[in-house]
Amino acid sequence: MATNFLPLQSPSSISTLPNFQTKLRTTRFRQPASAKLKGNYRWATAIACASSNGREPESVDGRGVKSAEQLLEEKRRAELSARIASGEFTIERSGFPSQVRNGLSKVGVPPEVLDFFFQWFDSSKDHPKIPEAKGAIRAIQNEAFFIPLYELYLTYGGIFRLTFGPKSFLIVSDPSIAKHILKDNSKAYSKGILAEILEFVMGKGLIPADGEVWRVRRRTIVPALHQKYVAAMINLFGQTTQRLCDKLDIATSEREDVEMESLFSRLTLDVIGKAVFNYDFDSLTNDTGIIEAVYTVLREAEDRSVSPIPFWEIPIWKDISPKQKKVNEALKLVNDALNDLIAICKRMVDEEDLQFHEEYMNEEDPSILHFLLASGDDVSSKQLRDDLMTMLIAGHETSAAVLTWTFYLLSKEPTVMSKLQNEVDSVLGDRIPTIEDMKKLKYTTRVINESMRLYPQPPVLIRRSLENDFLGKYPIKRGEDIFISVWNLHRSPHHWIDADKFNPERWPLEGPNPNETNQNFSYLPFGGGPRKCVGDMFASFEMVVAVAMLVRRFNFQMALGAPAVKMTTGATIHTTEGLKMTVTRRLQSPIVPTLEMPLLQVENSASSSQGDSVLSQKGEVTSAHS
Numbered sequence: 001m002a003t004n005f006l007p008l009q010s011p012s013s014i015s016t017l018p019n020f021q022t023k024l025r026t027t028r029f030r031q032p033a034s035a036k037l038k039g040n041y042r043w044a045t046a047i048a049c050a051s052s053n054g055r056e057p058e059s060v061d062g063r064g065v066k067s068a069e070q071l072l073e074e075k076r077r078a079e080l081s082a083r084i085a086s087g088e089f090t091i092e093r094s095g096f097p098s099q100v101r102n103g104l105s106k107v108g109v110p111p112e113v114l115d116f117f118f119q120w121f122d123s124s125k126d127h128p129k130i131p132e133a134k135g136a137i138r139a140i141q142n143e144a145f146f147i148p149l150y151e152l153y154l155t156y157g158g159i160f161r162l163t164f165g166p167k168s169f170l171i172v173s174d175p176s177i178a179k180h181i182l183k184d185n186s187k188a189y190s191k192g193i194l195a196e197i198l199e200f201v202m203g204k205g206l207i208p209a210d211g212e213v214w215r216v217r218r219r220t221i222v223p224a225l226h227q228k229y230v231a232a233m234i235n236l237f238g239q240t241t242q243r244l245c246d247k248l249d250i251a252t253s254e255r256e257d258v259e260m261e262s263l264f265s266r267l268t269l270d271v272i273g274k275a276v277f278n279y280d281f282d283s284l285t286n287d288t289g290i291i292e293a294v295y296t297v298l299r300e301a302e303d304r305s306v307s308p309i310p311f312w313e314i315p316i317w318k319d320i321s322p323k324q325k326k327v328n329e330a331l332k333l334v335n336d337a338l339n340d341l342i343a344i345c346k347r348m349v350d351e352e353d354l355q356f357h358e359e360y361m362n363e364e365d366p367s368i369l370h371f372l373l374a375s376g377d378d379v380s381s382k383q384l385r386d387d388l389m390t391m392l393i394a395g396h397e398t399s400a401a402v403l404t405w406t407f408y409l410l411s412k413e414p415t416v417m418s419k420l421q422n423e424v425d426s427v428l429g430d431r432i433p434t435i436e437d438m439k440k441l442k443y444t445t446r447v448i449n450e451s452m453r454l455y456p457q458p459p460v461l462i463r464r465s466l467e468n469d470f471l472g473k474y475p476i477k478r479g480e481d482i483f484i485s486v487w488n489l490h491r492s493p494h495h496w497i498d499a500d501k502f503n504p505e506r507w508p509l510e511g512p513n514p515n516e517t518n519q520n521f522s523y524l525p526f527g528g529g530p531r532k533c534v535g536d537m538f539a540s541f542e543m544v545v546a547v548a549m550l551v552r553r554f555n556f557q558m559a560l561g562a563p564a565v566k567m568t569t570g571a572t573i574h575t576t577e578g579l580k581m582t583v584t585r586r587l588q589s590p591i592v593p594t595l596e597m598p599l600l601q602v603e604n605s606a607s608s609s610q611g612d613s614v615l616s617q618k619g620e621v622t623s624a625h626s
């Protein structure tokens, strides 16, 4: 993965209205009536989907009656849309002509008439102007940053400028513009703010690096994730998930609820430590200093990404602040550990008599570090450390976040869960998955595809223009900071039917695995173009193995009295208070040894899924609330 950091964020409730009290103003753009309708429709749906935590009553009860809270939310949303549409948020241009223009606009003079009379005051009239919205930082302080961006997208369209005081960003939600930036003209864009924020921890690692450094390192690192390596990793995913299953087994016996978000974070940390530099953090069973140090560094990266002031650059403060001291100590601990691992690995490489070739892999230590050293990477280089650190962070938080939101979504859709369990029962039985199972676990893969659509990690990709360019019909200048909102692309009512619905069936089982190319950049869970994620296959298999093994053994429900699940952003979308679940052992259902999973059979399993879910309920060996 990748870590993308949003330069402003704060906790947000999935079910709350964007608290947009700010004066958001735009020049000429008027929202088309269809967009207004879609906007309202979308929010009503979002609220309906998001407010249930699986055991609470659904938003619409059996008789189709909505709760008072829900109706209130819908009313508030409709009011907001109406205010945006009325032009209340329209940017007022400075200067006498624009004051006159705004005054005339308020008394109802049509925009076309105003355009005609005021065109000679506009120096850039030869080109259309990017629609513009203006905000105050406090306006988004109660929101995850990408939520108000969605509402603004429905109002202003696939590209608009968002201005906060002296800072301005271009927000892109149009697939063809995203494709232009990420793929067709990718050379004209750098990682911009992202590289600045991550410098302290990733240096010039593959994610923040640009230009020649990136080109050389990408060419060095990509071959390390060859097919044989990924196949070897399947075993690691299985063993590590088994540890998590053992932990959950204990929780079920002791009738304790579990906080799944932190467990997923530990699972993926253990996986990535072994996969990247053959180090077993064993964080699922231990809490050593090194684990705390890794988390301190990660949290700091996220804090920096949302801080309006770069406090870490303030002279003296950066040396005396206890927090910065702790971060520096943690960084030193992690770097020292990395140095030790590099030294150990180098000794192994020197002692082995394996010939280096395309699919080179040391069976005892298949790690990426081992491959890089065997391929001739310089042990003493800072670049190697930067890349290792980058992959540790990139491959950890993203996968953990996808698993967290997948289980949240599954807890709300028992039919999907039953269908998923049916597939896993018949494909795997009680085996640990193998590489061959990856293509058979089709529905499992679709569940993950759909989870990544609804909760893309990261929700926004960051770029900066290195030269003047055109985005669609709009000219832009060098130095523009750009956010490509993957959240908006993935939830756009223009590209998706029932965009907010968790519906793995939208991806045909026999169709291609959805990606940015076959979805024309409307779907980019792993980015696109030359900077696409290098760990996409690794991560996909890691998540398939984890989901399959967990749902085979357990049922998952939101714990009674668990806090409502709300979103907050940093590098990825986190929950604000964790994902507290009640986990129960499944009664082992009969295993039908099926090698192939034809479409018909899976479709049939949907009808039998009701029965299975009854079986699952009855099959609970323990229940924390029984």
Ligand code: HEM
Pocket: 001, 002, 003, 004, 206, 207, 218, 390, 391, 394, 395, 396, 398, 399, 402, 457, 458, 461, 462, 524, 525, 526, 527, 528, 530, 531, 532, 533, 534, 535, 536, 538, 539, 540
């Ligand atoms: C579900 C898990 C993951 C997701 C959703 C994810 C997502 C992404 C995305 C969207 C990008 C593109 C960022 C951009 O264009 O700005 C990216 C890049 C990257 N990812 Fe992943 N990733 C995941 C797992 C991994 C893993 C496991 C690894 C390492 C083994 C990894 C390593 C990287 C690296 C090194 C890059 C930068 C590539 C470059 O700039 O050339 N990712 N990832």
